[in-house]
Amino acid sequence: MAALPSSSFLSLQFGIRKLFFIHLLPERCCHRNDNYDSFRPYTVKCRVTRPKEASPANSSSFIREPHKYFDQVIITVRSGDGGHGAILSLPKQRSANSKGNDKDKTRKKSSFKRDFDGSLILPTGGHGGDVVIYADEGKDSLLEFHAKGRFNAKRGGNVDAMCVLTSQLHDGFAAPTLRIPVPIGTVVKHKRGKLLADLAQPGDEVLVARGGHGGISLLEAPDHRKKRLMALTTNVLRDDNDKVLVLGQPGEEVSLELILRVVADVGLVGLPNAGKSTLLAAITHAKPDIADYPFTTLMPNLGRLDGDPTLGAAMYSSEATMADLPGLIEGAHLGKGLGRNFLRHLRRTRVLVHVVDAAAEDPVNDYRTVKEELRMYNPEYLERPYIVVLNKIDLPEARDKLPSLTEEISRIGSDKVNNGDNTGKEREDHPAPKTEKEIEDYPAPLAVVGVSVLKGIKVNGMLKEIRAALKKCSDSNKALEPSEGR
Numbered sequence: 001m002a003a004l005p006s007s008s009f010l011s012l013q014f015g016i017r018k019l020f021f022i023h024l025l026p027e028r029c030c031h032r033n034d035n036y037d038s039f040r041p042y043t044v045k046c047r048v049t050r051p052k053e054a055s056p057a058n059s060s061s062f063i064r065e066p067h068k069y070f071d072q073v074i075i076t077v078r079s080g081d082g083g084h085g086a087i088l089s090l091p092k093q094r095s096a097n098s099k100g101n102d103k104d105k106t107r108k109k110s111s112f113k114r115d116f117d118g119s120l121i122l123p124t125g126g127h128g129g130d131v132v133i134y135a136d137e138g139k140d141s142l143l144e145f146h147a148k149g150r151f152n153a154k155r156g157g158n159v160d161a162m163c164v165l166t167s168q169l170h171d172g173f174a175a176p177t178l179r180i181p182v183p184i185g186t187v188v189k190h191k192r193g194k195l196l197a198d199l200a201q202p203g204d205e206v207l208v209a210r211g212g213h214g215g216i217s218l219l220e221a222p223d224h225r226k227k228r229l230m231a232l233t234t235n236v237l238r239d240d241n242d243k244v245l246v247l248g249q250p251g252e253e254v255s256l257e258l259i260l261r262v263v264a265d266v267g268l269v270g271l272p273n274a275g276k277s278t279l280l281a282a283i284t285h286a287k288p289d290i291a292d293y294p295f296t297t298l299m300p301n302l303g304r305l306d307g308d309p310t311l312g313a314a315m316y317s318s319e320a321t322m323a324d325l326p327g328l329i330e331g332a333h334l335g336k337g338l339g340r341n342f343l344r345h346l347r348r349t350r351v352l353v354h355v356v357d358a359a360a361e362d363p364v365n366d367y368r369t370v371k372e373e374l375r376m377y378n379p380e381y382l383e384r385p386y387i388v389v390l391n392k393i394d395l396p397e398a399r400d401k402l403p404s405l406t407e408e409i410s411r412i413g414s415d416k417v418n419n420g421d422n423t424g425k426e427r428e429d430h431p432a433p434k435t436e437k438e439i440e441d442y443p444a445p446l447a448v449v450g451v452s453v454l455k456g457i458k459v460n461g462m463l464k465e466i467r468a469a470l471k472k473c474s475d476s477n478k479a480l481e482p483s484e485g486r
C-alpha cells in the first residue's frame with residue numbers, strides 16, 4: 001500500500017477523532033476525565049453504530065410517539081418482472097419422420113398449438129405481479145407501514161422449456177397481484193408528486209405499479225429455413241434487435257406517500273379531558289381509551305351511530321360515523337399538543353360536536369379556545385353545522401351554571417343560516433384566513449345541550465340534536481343539487 005503523506009494521515013486521524021467524538025459525547029460529556037484528545041481512533045465501532053441510529057425503521061421515536069406517524073408514511077412498491085420466454089427449436093423427430101412416414105409427420109405437426117390461420121403459437125413468459133392499494137375496513141392506521149415500508153410483487157414464471165418446442169409447453173405462470181390494504185380515507189400520492197387516488201370508500205382501489213410483460217418465445221432455425229418458419233408463427237420476432245423481448249420486461253418501482261384522512265360524518269372536538277371519548281363510547285359501540293388525564297386519545301377513534309328507530313323504515317338514513325379526535329389546545333393550529341396532525345381530519349366531517357367540560361373553571365373560554373384553533377387552521381370549519389354539548393352536568397358545579405352557560409354559548413355566533421354546504425367541495429386546508437372574521441361572525445350553534453355522557457343524563461336529547469344537524473346537512477345539500485333538466 002502506498003504510504004500516505006503525513007498531512008493526510010493527520011487529517012484522517014482528526015476526521016476519525018471528530019467522528020468518534022460526535023458519537024460518544026452525549027454519553028461521556030458528564031464524565032470527570034473526559035478529554036477529547038485522549039480518544040483512540042476506534043473508528044470501526046463508530047461507523048457501525050451510526051447508520052443504525054439514523055435508520056428510521058429502527059428509530060424508537062415511532063414507537064414512543066405513534067400519534068405523530070399514524071396518518072402519514074412514505075412507502076416503496078415494486079411490481080414483478082415479467083417471466084422470460086424461450087428460444088426454441090423444432091423437435092428433431094420431425095425432420096426424421098419427414099423422410100418416410102408422412103402420416104406421422106401430419107400428426108406431429110398438428111399437435112402444436114396453432115392460431116386460426118395455422119401459424120404456431122409459442123408460449124410467453126408470465127406477467128409480473130401488479131401492485132394494488134385498496135381501502136380495507138379492518139385497518140385503522142398507517143403505523144404498520146413504518147415497520148415495513150417496502151413491498152415487492154412476485155415476478156412472472158419463465159417458459160419452462162428444454163429449448164425444444166413441444167405440445168406440452170405452457171406459458172409461464174402469471175404472478176398474483178400484490179394487494180396492500182390501507183384504512184378507508186387514505187390518499188395515495190406519488191412521493192412529492194401527483195395525487196393517484198383518494199380511497200374514501202371500502203373496496204376503493206388503485207393500481208400503483210404495473211407488472212412487467214412476459215417475454216415472448218422465438219423459434220430457432222437454420223438460416224435457410226428461417227424465412228419459412230417465421231411465416232409459420234404468429235409471435236416470432238421480425239427484427240434482430242427485438243430478440244431482447246425474449247426476456248421479461250422489468251417491473252416498475254415507485255415511492256408513494258400515503259396520507260390518512262379520517263372519513264366521518266360527525267367530528268367530536270374539544271379540549272383534552274372534556275369527555276369526547278366517553279361520549280363516543282356512550283352512543284356507539286366504539287371502545288376508545290378513557291382516562292382522567294389529557295391526551296388519552298392519541299389517534300382518532302371511529303364509532304358508528306345507529307339509525308333512529310323512531311323513523312321506522314327510514315331509520316337507516318340517520319346512521320352516521322363519528323370520530324373522536326384528540327384534544328385540541330391553544331396553539332394546536334401551529335402544531336402544539338397533538339393538534340395540527342388532527343385538525344386536518346375534520347376536513348371530511350359534515351357536522352361538528354363541540355364537547356365542553358361544564359364543570360371546568362371557565363367553560364366559555366374553553367369553548368372559545370377550540371373555536372379559535374379551528375378558525376386559525378381552516379375558517380371553513382366554523383361554517384359547518386355544529387352543536388355544543390355541555391358535559392358533566394352530573395357534577396354540582398356544572399349543574400348550577402348550566403342555564404347561564406347555555407345562554408352565553410348560544411349567543412356566540414351570528415344568526416346567519418348555515419346551509420351545511422361543506423363536504424361537497426373539497427377545499428385545501430389552509431392555516432390562515434384570507435379575511436379576518438371574529439368567531440362571532442360565524443354561525444351560532446344549532447343547539448346547546450347539557451348532558452352527562454358518563455351517567456347517561458339527557459343523552460337521548462343530545463342524539464336527537466346530532467341527528468337533526470345531520471338531516472339539515474343532507475336536506476340543504478339536496479336542495480343545492482341541480483334539478484334534472486335544468
Ligand SMILES: Nc1nc2c(ncn2[C@@H]2O[C@H](COP(=O)(O)OP(=O)(O)OP(=O)(O)O)[C@@H](O)[C@H]2O)c(=O)[nH]1
Nearest residue numbers: 273274275276277278294295296297327452453454
Ligand atoms: N363526572 C363526569 N365525568 C366524566 C363525564 N364524561 C367524561 N368524564 C370523565 O372525564 C375524564 C376524561 O374523559 P375522556 O372521555 O377521556 O375525555 P377526552 O375529551 O376524550 O380526553 P382526551 O383523550 O384527552 O382528548 C374521564 O375520567 C371521564 O370518566 C361525565 O359526564 N361526568
